[in-house]
Amino acid sequence: MLKPAKMQKARLVALKSVSRPLLSELHRLGMLEIRRFGGDGFESGKTMEIYDRVSSSLVRLRSIKSMLGLLGKHPEDAEVGLEKTLEESESFNIEEGLREKHTLLEKKQNELSNIHSKLEDLKKLSGFDIDFSKLTSGSLSFSVGTVPLAKLPSLKRELKGVSLDSHVLGREGVVAVAYPSDEAKVELVLSRHSFVPIEYDGFTTPMETDNELREKASELKVEIGEIKSGINEMANKYGEKVLKLNYSLGLWSERMLATKEMGFGSKTLILEGWVKADNYDSFRNTLQTKFGDKVYIERICPRKKEESPVVLDNPEATYPAQFLVRLFSLPKPSEIDPTIILYVTVPLIYGMMLGDVFYGLISLLLAGWLQNKWKKGGLGYGVASVWKFSAIAGIIFGIIFDEWLGMSSYQFLLLFQQWGLVNLASFGITGPLYHGFHRSAQVSLLIGMSILLGLVHLALGFLLGAINEWHHNRKHAIGKLSWIFIELGGFLAVGSMMFGIFPEAVGMAGAGLFLLSVIVMAFTEGPIGLIEIPGLLGNVLSYARIAAVGLVGVLLAELINNSFVPAPEQGIVYAVLMLPLLVLFHVMNIGLAMVECVVQGGRLNLVEFYGKFFQGGGKEFTPFAITAKNEK
Known part of the structure; x- marks a missing residue:
């Protein structure tokens, strides 16, 4: 899970006599990403001779499918063999009559539009x-x-x-x-x-x-209806056949194009590609069982500087974090996959900033509603899933901070008691249910915790960067590790000498560790590393925005409550007038808080943290497979 799925490069050598069934089986399996073969003695970069017939028939059948109004519909039956598909499609001639109907329909519709x-x-x-x-x-x-x-x-x-x-x-x-x-x-x-x-x-x-125009419009509508009825009759009569031929021709067209990546000899063909390492044995056994000694499969090493495609191999539950990784950039095959890490850090930072039970619940419901409105796999669905998952953390931190619409849980219940809606004593409640970490009352500690989280977050980034570099450049890996000790040394020194958190001896040790780490970093990273040291301080201090965003939300919520929460002695009329304003301003504050949490949390995770270890630029694994695009 912390690395992309391991890939294996494979080579297939087969007799040309089995090229079509082999292409069909590879397409059906959907396990192999085909890469262009460039070996000597083999001709490559051209499609099969029959491709022109397939392409011409496909263009014609897609036009018929469109004119019959069948776009978006799919056939009930499976694919048909190539020769039979071509024979049926080339002898299928309804487009002339269909085109006449469409031409007449367009003419009548233009006349009707002109009348309108x-x-x-x-x-x-x-x-x-x-x-x-x-x-x-x-x-x-x-x-x-x-x-x-x-x-x-x-x-x-x-x-x-x-x-x-x-x-x-x-x-x-x-x-x-x-x-x-x-x-x-x-x-x-x-x-x-x-x-x-x-x-x-x-x-x-x-x-x-x-009167004349309306009478003419009525006549045209009848004529248009008759033409459409005729087209619908043709769709009912020929629709399934058109869909089936379109589907089969689409598959064979893609297979014919795939041959451009293969090499052809006088009697053999050869192709190379990537398959998931875990699937290699199954892939090989399936082909050997079906084709026997007509197909030979072997593992091969990639060419120099050739990178494998990337497959993120994570549990389904991590979809929100994996969406973020894919949105930003796929990791290279040798890099750590940050999905699991973002699965923890994204909601953690969002939750710390939002930190209100009701704000979190509203975020959860709104994100869930948006998620249901969008199709899975799209940008909107992905953003909503990240938001929904992070909202749960907002609820948890709201409980930790004991914040419920800007009030403590006891203050919230007490408000209902003041209006005579509940008797807390009857439930045995005579004081606060628990003592949470109230952010507005412990600002210094909150800022310190935010900066400490930043130190840990950045240190994790440097550690991941060192792991990524270890097998490629040990010197740079050591440089990444030295940044962790620069952080630690600086933290101990500043904590001791400026704030008195640690004994003086600890501060001196921290200063020594800081200087030693700077020397190591200068040796491994060069002058550029020294220039970046002040930037590290800025990175660490930027995590104070966690406290700042959270405090702004809390203080605004408290201000709204103090201004618009009605007391019983002010009367029911006053309460009725104030309630809409209370709801309105809380909704505005929730919106502001959610936007700030998303923006600032995204910056800390995808800029400050990612920059310490992530390069990206991986190419997604795109196997030769039957997908929805074949059915268009």
């Missing part, structure tokens, strides 16, 4: 009692259209003396203007007033035209 557009224009003209078919004259020009309502008075003033009729429709003024054909001023005035003309060709009176 004319009806919208007609609404604007309904205020005129005019037969628009008679607006023709050799000496007069007519303009009908709209202007912004605010410009209508100005337009009337400037066109005073010109025949103008108008009415108001919503935020527009609809105008009809008649003017001498040689009067250019009118067109200039209309343009200056943002005039938008309305096309009225073919219109008679608004009422007659409306």
Whole structure:
């Protein structure tokens, strides 16, 4: 779990006569990520000759599938053999009639859309009692259209003396203007007033035209319905066959493309790739059982500087943390997989900052609701899962801090007693249920705990960095370890000499350890390491934001309670008025707290901590497998 799954590179040599069934079996198994073979004496980088037929048929069948409205649907039957698939698909000719129906459907839909557009224009003209078919004259020009309502008075003033009729429709003024054909001023005035003309060709009176257009629209809807019914009949008749052929052609197309990564001799083919080490024996035995001595499989060593693909091998419960790892970057095969570590540190830091039972419960419910709204595997689902998991830690720390909407548990219960809703004495409660760690009352200790957590968190990062480097560069690994002792020495020295936490002798020992570690670090990391020492102090102090974010949330919650929690003596009317404000401000505070906890917690984990050991850049394992994309 602390390392990506171990991978094994394998080589397969097979007779060309079994190339198609071998491709089918590899595709079905989904265990091997194929890598391009580049050996001498073998031809590579080309697909099988039959690929052009497969590709052409697939393009045609996908077009038919789209026209039949079958996108997103999948066949009931399994794949069909290649020759039979090609024979059936090449003899399957319904696209000409189907395309004619779609062309006619598109034409009718455009006509209907045009009628709807004319009806919208007609609404604007309904205020005129005019037969628009008679607006023709050799000496007069007519303009009908709209202007912004605010410009209508100005337009009337400037066109005073010109025949103008108008009415108001919503935020527009609809105008009809008649003017001498040689009067250019009118067109200039209309343009200056943002005039938008309305096309009225073919219109008679608004009422007659409306009836004609609606009758035509009804006829078109019937025709469109008949065409769609015809297409649906074809979908019902041919749909399953189209889906099956699409599915099989999609599989064979991908298999044909996979041959570009293989090497071909006169009678043999060869391919290389990666398989999970735990699956290698099963993979080999399955192929040998099916193909016998026609396929030979062996383990091989990767080429120089070749890295294996990465598979994160973690329990299902760690999905939220694994999502974060994948979102940031996959580790290299030789690196530690930080999933399990983030599984602890992310909720720990979030919980310490949030630290309120009710705020945590609301976070949990909101994250759960969002998780149900999004599809598993997507970005939204992943973020919601991290948030939901971290919210549980917020509830736990809320219990530790004894914070319930900015009040202690006893204060919260006492509020209900004051309003006569509960009698605590009847339950044997006469004082605080327990004494939690109240952050607002122990600020110095809270800051100290936050910084101490930062020291441990960063030290863990340096330790992981040393482990990552140990088998590659011992010198750098020792340099990573020296940072841990710089931390420890500095902590003991500062704690003793500045705050008197430790005896003077401990402080002197810490100072000595600090200086010795600096020397080791300078030797292993060079001058750059010395320059980074002040940065380490900044990294450590940045963990004080855990205390700062938490304190801001607590103090705001207490301020909200002091301002808006009603007392019984203030009366029920006052309580009814204050309750919505109390809820509103707590909701705002919860939102602020959640955002800050996510942002600041993410920074501490993915910037301060990750930077000490994580390089990333691993390439995800993508086996040659049948997936949902084959069914599109």
